[in-house]
Amino acid sequence: MGTVIMHNVVSVDGFIADENDDVGPLHDWYFNGDTPITEAGDQQYDHSGAGSGFKVSSASAKYVRPMWEEIGTIVMGRNLFDLVNGWEGQPPAGDHVVVVSHRPKPEGWHPEASYHFVDDVTAAIDKAQELAGERTVAVNAGEVGSxxxxAGLVDEVAMDVVPAVFGSGKRYFGSIDGxxxxxxxxxxxxxxxxxxxxxxVRR
Structure with a gap:
């Protein structure tokens, strides 16, 4: 099985968006450099769902590019799926997406895309690992990620920390206890x- 990594861009005080799901300046670094993350500089989708080519600093590209190439499956919550409309069936990394939701996939939504809807976090990771094989499973932070x-299903925590203070909003670790x-x-x-x-993650 591949490694399960919980990942997100985050403010220095631990928020991944404000109360209205606005990421503010958190994703600015994706566009402030001269090095495409993908070799071809493909059109990709940021958190807002707006298409744009990611161009980062060379230091970030050397980190992000191999990380994204290792991803086989992304696990996301229904809130993020709805916010970005599932990146229109084209995730920024990986070939598959597992959405944790009590509601099914919208009828007729991108039938060609490998998106799977499950209502339990353990089942979500099982399905994600089955789809990813030896590749990485990337879990979006937030309530579902937490x-x-x-549940002890995350192997590593990856944080892209941006020098911004939000004060309140959606937390990286959601409402985790203890x-x-x-x-x-x-x-x-x-x-x-x-x-x-x-x-x-310390076991």
Missing amino acids: QIFA QHLLEDPHVVIQGDRVLHLKFK
Whole structure:
């Protein structure tokens, strides 16, 4: 099985969006460099769902590009799916998407896309790993991500920390209870207006 990584861009005070799901300046670093994340500079989708080519600093590209190439499946919650309309069936990384939701896939929505709707976080990870094989399963942070993390199903936490303070909003770790320990960061990379961190989850 591939590694399960919980991942998101986050403010220094731990928020992934404001109360209205607006990411504000959190994704600015995706567009402030001169190096495409994808080799071909493909059109991709940011959190707002607006198509745009990602161009980052060379330091960020060296980190993000291989990470994205390793992703086989993305796991997301229904809230994010609805916000970006599932990236119109074309996820920014990976070949498959698992959506944790009590509601089914919208009728007639991109039947060609490998999107799977399940109503349980454990079943979501099982399905994601089945689809990803040896590749990485990337879990979006937030409420669904925190449930997967609390269930002990996350191997690593990856945070792209942006120098911004939100004060309130949607938390990276959602409404998780209790203390959970991570190992020391094994990746620390400074990009332009972003700090890339990766921690293994302490078992």
